[in-house]
Amino acid sequence: MSRTALTRLTLPRLLVGLLVLAVVLTGAVLLGAIDLGWQRVLAEIGAQLTGGTSPLSDREAAILWQLRVPRVVLAGLVGAALAMSGAAFQGVFRNPLADPYLLGAAAGAGLGATLVVGTVPAAQDWVVGPLPLAAFVGALGGVTLTWALGRSAGHGTATLLLAGVAVASFLTAIQTFVQQLHADTLRQVYTWMLGGLGTAGWQQVVLVLPYIGAASVVLCACGRLLDVLTLGDDEAAALGIRPARVRLAVLVAASLATAAAVAVSGLIGFVGIVVPHAVRLLAGGSYRVLMPLSLLGGATFLIAADVVARTAFAPAELPIGVVTAFAGAPFFVVVLRATRGRAS
């Protein structure tokens, strides 16, 4: 058997993915709204590693270690979560346009956030801010509602998709209504919805890491089963797996990761669609490759997008959702054109 006949995560592919991520990550730590000087940042990192003396002032060190680095790490986690969840949803629904927000996660999170912003006074001494918590609960609530509704109407992915559409418009209607009642909060809600990592800190990283980490393990482990699911439910069942169970496991993992991402970064569009498709076009359609490479690709893409968001018009910040769509769409077209007509 020639190894090339198999679509697998080969070592060269993994290394390329890791290398690109490492380069973008390093760049993101060196660049920022406040120029610390890239040689000095490198010297500071070297000093931290070797225990030498820091070339930065206390204030500069705080900017680097308490603002910039956690923000880069969080961007990587959120990007990985959204891209992997997007790939998972596309596999489960056998629909290339599926994204992580499809089952009411976005609408639910939006409603949760709007309710909290409109009704709970801003407090500084919360362990977990009310906004992330409400968005997290809202996202999971939306998905659960969709699942329950879809189950009551019958089996199959089409029913679930339609239930998702119904739940999303229903929750969005409530959210719009609540928003109109509290017109003074419009700007805050709107800013949150466009997505951003402006409030990132180590606390958020610690908060989302367990969910995104566990979901990554589950989704990467389910790669082969997702490949079987692409054959359709009948054939998957004829091959001895229970499609509904695999689907549930994958949806729970992907929804937890999405909810965690939404909670700390708002609604960042496009990552969940563009990254898996770019990976598909470049490396093949097997979920065994798609999952791990979407993880790396999503992290890379969002870290890069966040660098643009915080430096392009510094000190003002662009909403990162604007950057992902603005940069992602043309990039996607380039990938599409480059691979057009290729035999594979």
Next chain:
Amino acid sequence: MKLGLVDVAAGYRGRPVVERVSVEVGSGSWLAVIGPNGAGKSTLLKAVAGLVGRTGEVLLDDRAIGSFGHRERARAVGYSPQTPALPDGLTVTDYVLLGRTPHLRALARESRHDLDVVTDVLARLDLAALAGRQLRTLSGGERQRAVLARVLAQQTSVLLLDEPTTGLDIGHAQALLELIDRLRKEDGTTVVSTLHDLTLAAQYADRLLLLDGGRVAATGTPAQVLTPELLSRHYAATVAVLSTPDGGRVVTPVRSTGAPTP
């Protein structure tokens, strides 16, 4: 493996599509399920594969199929649907390897042995040269062979093939059926297939089962089932059944009125 159906009824959402089907398929023999459109042929195959709700018994070597676990059943019975989904971005090898699923634990990886099975199946179906090709670049005949290869990689002793020759021209259809027949004889596999071409069904199957309106209208050898009377009654067709010198049957439509005379 011997396959037995005892008073099988099956359908969707409690509405029966096939009813009261009882038939025995001997180990290593070939049963072709024939019948007009909508007679329940595909549903019967799905019922045996455990993909639709069913009452009655399906027996594998006299053991009720309900007592098999999911994976155990999938190691005994292989199924290919009429219009298989061919996922984008998978190579022929990736696809055929999915047939090893019932031999693997849920999160396990394929072993050397699984890859060897796939290599062997690809060679037998003359697909070795296409091993690295993307599925969607295959021609119709190559696709049908790839689907067959996936079912064969499952290494089951019963094969359920729903219209394996869909979309194939007569030459490719013949080649595919010859291949199934050869594999059946080499491995002693029991084959149940639906076939809409009655002449091909007569040539390849040992026995035919004629379904109409979800009920068994006739069962027996091709000579017993393919009679002008039965076919006109159940297909609402006007046909002539010709006998070939070697005892085969050829079913041909006859135009009863208005045929132009030369």
